[in-house]
Amino acid sequence: MKLLDWLDDRTGYKALLHEALYERVPGGARWRYVWGSTLVFTFSVQLVTGLFLWMSYNPSSQTAWESVYYIQHEVFLGWLLRGIHHFTAQAMIVLLVLHLLQVIIDGAYRAPREVNFWLGLILMKIVLALSLTGYLLPWDQKGYWATKVATNIAGITPVVGDQVQELAVGGVNYGHQTLSRFFALHAGLLPALLIGFLGLHIYVFRRHGLTVRDPIYRADTTFWPDQVLRDSVACLAVLATVLLLSIYHGAGPHGGAELGAPADATEPYSAARPEWYFLFLFQFLKYFPGEQEIVGAMIIPGAIVGVLFLMPFIGRWKLGHAFNVAFIFGLFAGIAVLTGLARHADSRDEDFQAAVTDADQKAERVKELAAIKGIGAAGAVHLLHDDPKTRGAAIFAMKCAGCHRYDGHDGKGKVPKDTATASDLGDFGTRAWIKGILTDPVSPRHFGPTQNNPDVGERFVKGEMAEWVGDNVASGKIKADELDAVVEFLASLSGHKDVGAIDDEKVRKGQEFFALGSDAVSGSCYDCHTMKLSDDPGELFKEPSTQIATGAPDLTGYASAEWLNAFLSDPAHKRFYGSHNAMPAFAEQLSERELEMLVKWLLHDWPK
Amino acid sequence: MSQQSHSGAAQPAPDFSIPPAPRRSFLTQFLAAAVGALVGIVPAIVGLATFLNPLRKSVLQKQAPSGSDADGYYEVTALAALDATPQAFKIIADRKDAWNVFPQEAIGAVFLSLDGDNSVRAFNVTCPHAGCRVDFRGGKQAYHCPCHNSSFDVDGTRSPESPSARDLDSLKTKVVDGRVWVKYQDFKAGEKDKKPV
Numbered sequence: 071m072k073l074l075d076w077l078d079d080r081t082g083y084k085a086l087l088h089e090a091l092y093e094r095v096p097g098g099a100r101w102r103y104v105w106g107s108t109l110v111f112t113f114s115v116q117l118v119t120g121l122f123l124w125m126s127y128n129p130s131s132q133t134a135w136e137s138v139y140y141i142q143h144e145v146f147l148g149w150l151l152r153g154i155h156h157f158t159a160q161a162m163i164v165l166l167v168l169h170l171l172q173v174i175i176d177g178a179y180r181a182p183r184e185v186n187f188w189l190g191l192i193l194m195k196i197v198l199a200l201s202l203t204g205y206l207l208p209w210d211q212k213g214y215w216a217t218k219v220a221t222n223i224a225g226i227t228p229v230v231g232d233q234v235q236e237l238a239v240g241g242v243n244y245g246h247q248t249l250s251r252f253f254a255l256h257a258g259l260l261p262a263l264l265i266g267f268l269g270l271h272i273y274v275f276r277r278h279g280l281t282v283r284d285p286i287y288r289a290d291t292t293f294w295p296d297q298v299l300r301d302s303v304a305c306l307a308v309l310a311t312v313l314l315l316s317i318y319h320g321a322g323p324h325g326g327a328e329l330g331a332p333a334d335a336t337e338p339y340s341a342a343r344p345e346w347y348f349l350f351l352f353q354f355l356k357y358f359p360g361e362q363e364i365v366g367a368m369i370i371p372g373a374i375v376g377v378l379f380l381m382p383f384i385g386r387w388k389l390g391h392a393f394n395v396a397f398i399f400g401l402f403a404g405i406a407v408l409t410g411l412a413r414h415a416d417s418r419d420e421d422f423q424a425a426v427t428d429a430d431q432k433a434e435r436v437k438e439l440a441a442i443k444g445i446g447a448a449g450a451v452h453l454l455h456d457d458p459k460t461r462g463a464a465i466f467a468m469k470c471a472g473c474h475r476y477d478g479h480d481g482k483g484k485v486p487k488d489t490a491t492a493s494d495l496g497d498f499g500t501r502a503w504i505k506g507i508l509t510d511p512v513s514p515r516h517f518g519p520t521q522n523n524p525d526v527g528e529r530f531v532k533g534e535m536a537e538w539v540g541d542n543v544a545s546g547k548i549k550a551d552e553l554d555a556v557v558e559f560l561a562s563l564s565g566h567k568d569v570g571a572i573d574d575e576k577v578r579k580g581q582e583f584f585a586l587g588s589d590a591v592s593g594s595c596y597d598c599h600t601m602k603l604s605d606d607p608g609e610l611f612k613e614p615s616t617q618i619a620t621g622a623p624d625l626t627g628y629a630s631a632e633w634l635n636a637f638l639s640d641p642a643h644k645r646f647y648g649s650h651n652a653m654p655a656f657a658e659q660l661s662e663r664e665l666e667m668l669v670k671w672l673l674h675d676w677p678k
Numbered sequence: 679m680s681q682q683s684h685s686g687a688a689q690p691a692p693d694f695s696i697p698p699a700p701r702r703s704f705l706t707q708f709l710a711a712a713v714g715a716l717v718g719i720v721p722a723i724v725g726l727a728t729f730l731n732p733l734r735k736s737v738l739q740k741q742a743p744s745g746s747d748a749d750g751y752y753e754v755t756a757l758a759a760l761d762a763t764p765q766a767f768k769i770i771a772d773r774k775d776a777w778n779v780f781p782q783e784a785i786g787a788v789f790l791s792l793d794g795d796n797s798v799r800a801f802n803v804t805c806p807h808a809g810c811r812v813d814f815r816g817g818k819q820a821y822h823c824p825c826h827n828s829s830f831d832v833d834g835t836r837s838p839e840s841p842s843a844r845d846l847d848s849l850k851t852k853v854v855d856g857r858v859w860v861k862y863q864d865f866k867a868g869e870k871d872k873k874p875v
Contacts, residue, residue, distance in 0.1 A: 122725030125728070296710075
């Protein structure tokens with residue numbers, strides 16, 4: 071006790087503590103006073119969790135996503151830490167709205183509390199700026215593209231727009247400087263401003279005391295412990311909500327906040343949406359085309375904030391308070407409607423849904439790759455660039471899905487509206503594919519769809535291959551084991567990674583049948599298709615094929631990476647379809663790297 | 679319309695006297711303190727758990743470089759390249775740094791030489807005193823640390839005036855098909871005994 075007296079003598083802490091704890095609460099402690107305290111609480115949570123996140127976070131375009139991935143998937147409880155920070159930020163927005171609503175409903179902006187009301191509005195803007203800057207920091211596709219939109223909007227500011235944008239971005243390109251600037255704002259300047267303004271807000275609040283709705287509700291009390299208990303319970307409810315959301319609502323194996331695929335300027339992201347509480351602004355901007363954007367992005371929001379700031383003066387008029395209350399409810403109703411419209415539009419927009427699916431798949435895949443291969447110095451974005459599974463699918467969707475299908479879709483899961491005019495390559499190079507061609511070449515998976523192309527017509531569906539199958543397979547002239555053997559032989563040439571173990575005995579029989587046919591069937595495969603084997607002890611393919619049919623492709627190394635690459639590069643080459651070809655050559659349309667990705671994707675040759 | 683606060687535009691001095699009938703039962707105080715502490719401590723504990731992450735064994739194991747054989751030996755050079763004069767060689771392996779993997783980078787270095795019996799002698803280049811990198815001075819036929827002037831004989835024995843508490847850290851070696859393999863390890867600096875880290 072003596073020590074405490076000594077300390078009090080030197081610091082006066084007891085008076086300070088007394089002032090802090092024994093604030094008068096006229097009319098007794100009430101639940102309706104908790105909102106301000108929950109906001110202070112959520113901000114403290116953000117300070118604590120933010121500080122710990124900072125210990126693992128690295129703001130640069132090659133390390134931001136990677137360090138967040140590390141926090142989310144490698145650091146013990148890192149996912150929960152991120153989850154708490156992420157969902158507390160959202161809770162803060164909700165609590166801000168409740169706090170503002172109550173202040174306006176209770177008329178707490180009136181004299182002498184005008185300045186405190188304005189301080190509150192400034193705090194609200196700082197909190198919104200914190201969420202805007204924080205959204206970018208994981209450097210995932212979502213944050214990257216949403217921030218691009220936000221900074222472009224800043225760029226339409228009259229006169230100084232370009233400069234404002236360049237200062238925010240740290241140049242004209244989004245990258246290291248954008249991240250370090252946003253991080254300095256998010257973790258340095260904005261929290262410092264918030265602490266300063268919060269101090270003033272609480273100071274002025276204490277100066278004027280609570281806005282008491284009902285002074286004779288109960289006997290007067292003090293902040294400690296009656297109101298503190300209610301405040302703590304409210305904070306506990308907030309924390310519990312945040313924890314539940316972190317654990318059950320989040321994405322990924324543990325939950326927590328979402329982490330999309332790493333930001334990629336070369337990969338457009340049609341699923342870009344701001345955080346839900348900015349969705350109304352996003353929707354609002356749809357109504358202001360072209361040059362009018364500034365009206366929706368700045369003039370109207372500016373006017374609304376202007377009205378909020380003027381509320382203490384408006385409230386002095388007879389109907390002023392009623393106007394203020396009506397205005398704030400109208401505003402939030404408008405926001406709710408706009409948010410609802412945005413959600414509704416997205417829920418009916420197939421392109422958006424597909425973009426979200428695609429984004430989710432990429433996010434999952436890049437985490438898979440990071441776990442399999444580790445992340446190189448160039449960053450995680452290169453894991454996806456070099457990944458046939460995602461790159462190949464994207465190239466297929468862009469270049470091939472106009473005519474072909476992949477298991478019925480465009481390679482990325484979207485079913486094109488147009489009718490297919492070429493084969494479905496979902497199982498290309500597998501035994502099922504080869505057997506399909508040999509038993510039903512005109513099926514929808516094989517050459518069937520080519521008749522939908524008027525330039526091709528019935529060239530394939532009534533072609534020599536279809537005829538041969540009709541003569542020999544449907545009629546049962548080819549025996550089941552012969553068919554199996556040819557399938558096995560061709561599968562042994564395929565580069566498809568799921569072909570699995572090869573039966574050498576069957577292959578040998580298949581080679582024989584391919585070269586010579588049998589007494590029952592009309593003509594052998596080799597009569598039309600060229601074939602060379604590096605190891606041909608029986609000299610089955612010594613004499614060149616007579617190639618009696620036009621456009622019968624050379625099947626040497628059929629469905630190997632080399633074969634496929636050469637085929638895609640120039641399908642009209644005499645080695646392939648020759649004059650029967652109807653497919654574009656891709657040697658000029660795709661780079662060597664893209665061709666390689668596409669080929670590997672078709673053959674399922676990717677890190678697993 | 680809500681009630682105006684009791685404090686008007688003309689501000690009276692704030693009243694901090696304890697009201698006449700305070701409902702401050704022990705239970706209320708206890709609950710207020712307990713719930714308040716709980717909400718404060720949960721986020722802090724989660725944060726602290728992430729902060730303590732580097733102490734986990736699994737994290738340390740994941741950070742270990744890969745590229746050695748099962749016994750921890752790294753292939754370094756050809757036996758023919760060695761003679762009695764110590765030469766520094768890099769240990770090349772896949773270096774790991776938190777989330778990054780840097781394939782085939784130097785993870786450390788060793789001095790290799792042949793002793794009198796033509797067997798390979800290997801030392802970690804790190805000074806056992808404070809962790810600086812020693813170099814070999816041909817003129818003096820001794821290893822020398824530029825930081826605090828520790829010096830060591832060709833066989834790794836420290837000279838008496840050295841601040842280092844132990845001799846240079848020798849490493850195990852083996853020769854397979856004319857190639858020298860070294861069991862590369864780092865040891866804790868500053869202590870008398872050689873303890874792997």
